[in-house]
Amino acid sequence: MASLPRAIRDVVDSFERLPGIGPKSATRLAFYLLNTSESFCRELADSINNFKENIKICGECFSVAENELCEICMDKKRNKRQICVVEKAIDMIAIEKIGLYKGVYHVLGGVINPLEHIGPEDLRIFELLERIQKLNHKSQITNHKQILEEIEIILAISLTMEGEATALYIKNKLKGNTIKITRIGAGLPVGADLEYADEATLSRAMNGRKNM
Amino acid sequence: MASLPRAIRDVVDSFERLPGIGPKSATRLAFYLLNTSESFCRELADSINNFKENIKICGECFSVAENELCEICMDKKRNKRQICVVEKAIDMIAIEKIGLYKGVYHVLGGVINPLEHIGPEDLRIFELLERIQKLNHKSQITNHKQILEEIEIILAISLTMEGEATALYIKNKLKGNTIKITRIGAGLPVGADLEYADEATLSRAMNGRKNM
DSSP states (O other), X not given: OTTSOHHHHHHHHHHHTSTTOOHHHHHHHHXXXXXXXXXXXXXXXXXXXXXXXXXXXXXXXXXXXXSSSOHHHHOTTSEEEEEEEESSHHHHHHHHHHOOOOEEEEEOSSOOBGGGTBOGGGTTHXXXXXXXXXXXXXXXXXXXXXXXXXXEEEEOOOSSHHHHHHHHHHHHHTTTSOOEEEEOOOSOOTTOOGGGOOHHHHHHHHHTOOOO | OTTSOHHHHHHHHHHHTSTTOOHHHHHHHHHHHHHSOHHHHHHHHHHHHHHHHHOEEOTTTOSEESSSSOHHHHOTTXXXXXXXXXXXXXXXXXXXXXXXXXXXXXXXXXXXXGGGTBOXXXXXXHHHHXXXXXXXXXXXXXXXXXXXXXXXXXXXXXXXXXXXXXXXXXXXXXXTSOOEEEEOOOSOOTTOOGGGOOHHHHHXXXXXXXXX
């Protein structure tokens, strides 16, 4: 690789630092850019250069936003009493893509992980409890006629050990509140072969069986 | 995806236009950049922005270069009488990585492809013939003592139909010159299972068999 001009090597090195891009892909991308239009290179560079300054954190759900609140939190059609708790903003995008969920989100910013020194205080759990408290307060004011529907917290956190611990921690913190707490379904992924499923997944799938 | 801030969408869109990066990878990359340091984003953007201006085409082999000639053509230890003909500069990088080849290169800039209206005149075939002519001329001047070794042209062009046609075209053009013309070996790739090899590859592998 010593024979590559420095400018190309710089691009290759930068690309290699991105997740999922190895030396071969990085080289291919650099040569692709070399053969593509000058304007596209400039577009790509500008979009990368500017976007950090233009991105805010939503004051309500802590997802990415253009203004003080994100589009979802500003959307009046969204059910504010159904909060889907996710680890990262990108998880929210994944759920949004299905197009089924009509509630709002809460981005934790990670999971409790003692090995990496991430405790509950490093996540936005306190902010979640505060949000729920506010909703509860609103209910008490207006709910003497039982108009408002129940609050639901959907814990859409990864089904890893750390994710489970975080979900359990939040569930315990919410004890005593009259809210519905749900956890996303666990089981075999669509298209998976039962033969190759691991025991943990299979036992979850058995326990999570449903009437047909 | 409508709920993504515009600045992120711009980055996702740009990444998606790169080869081998789909919508999911593009989104993951954008969110990775969002969580990474400001300085890395700037580095990446700058490297992409500047490199086109800093890249020249080697006047001898038409590969990428920092100066008038590329590092390989400037290297006095390289055998200038052994020319490896490749389609693209990135193919040269692949061969350089093996670290075995001590000759020089000639980048054609593609292959003859009538369907895409690419004829011999669109490639750097004329420039190759000219290079060989010059070498031949040099030989005639100095070679009365038979000091200089033979000229070898290695056709390291893809083993596709278009690649084969291009190799054949070049071979015909070089007829009458006393030079050695070779084609890179064809056969089973290392690690491949004979059972799954296609017929064309297998017949090439049989024909290309060697004494052990």
